[in-house]
Amino acid sequence: MQLEFHQVDAFATQPFSGNPAMVYRLDGWLDDGLMQQIAAEHNLAETAFAVKEGAAWHIRWFTPSAEVPLCGHATLATAHVLFELYDEPGDVLTFTCLSGTLRVSRVGKRLVLDFPVRRAxxxxxxxxxxxxxxxxxxxxxxxxxxxxxxxxxxxxxxxxxxxxxxxxxxxxxxxxxxxxxxxxxxxxxxxxxxxxxxxxxxxxxxxxxxxxxxxxxxxxxxxxxxxxxxxxxxxxxxxxxxxxxxERVKIAGQALLIASGRLLLP
CATH class of the missing domain: 3.10.310.10 (Diaminopimelate Epimerase; Chain A, domain 1)
Known part of the structure; x- marks a missing residue:
């Protein structure tokens, strides 16, 4: 089995700045344990996996050791990959995740995250x-x-x-x-x-x-x-x-594709 991956620097205007994230656009979900192993192999702060479900993309994020309920930079990175590499139409993407519904809009060179307020x-x-x-x-x-x-x-x-x-x-x-x-x-x-x-x-x-x-x-x-x-x-x-x-927070930034490749699995 071969899986395409894309590494993106999120909240960055030049390479090697911002926060790197790995992005996988999948046709269907992998086993949870395998996704965790893949994230550990890449050893970045977050590896994102996205699967199209109806009109929205279901997104999940894994650190090298755990799945997390919400991640901004890897969502920005995923939106960049879907817009720029997979030619998703329009200027708004809808994501579903453990934290509810998220949206990312393309506004000029920036991507704008629409996330829920979290009050401490x-x-x-x-x-x-x-x-x-x-x-x-x-x-x-x-x-x-x-x-x-x-x-x-x-x-x-x-x-x-x-x-x-x-x-x-x-x-x-x-x-x-x-x-x-x-x-x-x-x-x-x-x-x-x-x-x-x-x-x-x-x-x-x-x-x-x-x-x-x-x-x-x-x-x-x-x-x-x-x-x-x-x-x-x-x-x-x-x-x-x-x-x-x-009760929403808009968070805007830019993203850059740094690398693409294939993960080779038996």
Whole structure:
């Protein structure tokens, strides 16, 4: 069996920046275990698999060690592949996933994700988060989904503090939830962030679209504005254009195809 794959740098305007994702457009679903093995083989933050089901595309995302319920950059990458390589008609793609219905629109050179708002609330984990980060923080919030914490958000005082942060990844992995998001007001952007998820095989994610479903409503309230510019200041870095629209978040960015190939399976 041979499967086509495509590697895309999402939230990037030049190669080797933004967040790389692997994309598979499938005619039918593979076994869950096989998809997890494929994601581990590629060893990128996310590998996306998409299957056409009716008028929509069902999309699933896998880190090297786990399936996740929502991923922004790999959805952007998948939309880029479907539009540019598989000639999907129109300028809007509809995706279904574990988190509901998502849409991606093509607007000029940008792709715009239409994702659900994810609201984080204050929590009582400040001491544990400060120990993991090795510094004091202004606030700690948690996103609760299902039976427990899905994500943690720590607010730092400045962009410099975000950039300089060197967390203890072993302690971060012991925190509840998928990962730890840190953020602060930006210097050239409305806000900046970084995201650490060693518990699911991602020490630091270069650019994370889904976390901006949390960050956008938070900073919209803090700054009193609905349209915000964001920068994820990882080593690769990536710029995102965010808008709070009721209970939806619009997240826009560009994408570049970096490589294509075939996976050879017995």
């Amino acid at each position: 609330v204050p929590c009582e984990l400040q001491a544990e988060v400060e120990q993991a980060l090795g510094q004091t923080v202004q606030a700690v919030l948690a996103l609760h989904e299902g039976l427990g914490v899905q994500e943690l958000l720590a607010i730092l005082p400045s962009e410099a503090a975000v950039r300089a942060c060197q967390p203890d990844l072993a302690q971060v992995a012991r925190l509840p939830g998928l990962g730890l998001l840190i953020s602060a007001p930006g210097e050239a952007h409305d806000f900046v962030s970084r995201y650490f998820a060693p518990g699911i095989g991602i020490n630091e994610d270069p650019v994370t679209g889904s976390t901006h479903c949390i960050l956008t409503p938070y900073w919209a309230q803090q700054l009193g504005k609905q349209t915000l510019s964001a920068f994820q200041c990882s080593a690769r870095g990536g710029e995102l254009h965010c808008e709070l629209d009721g």
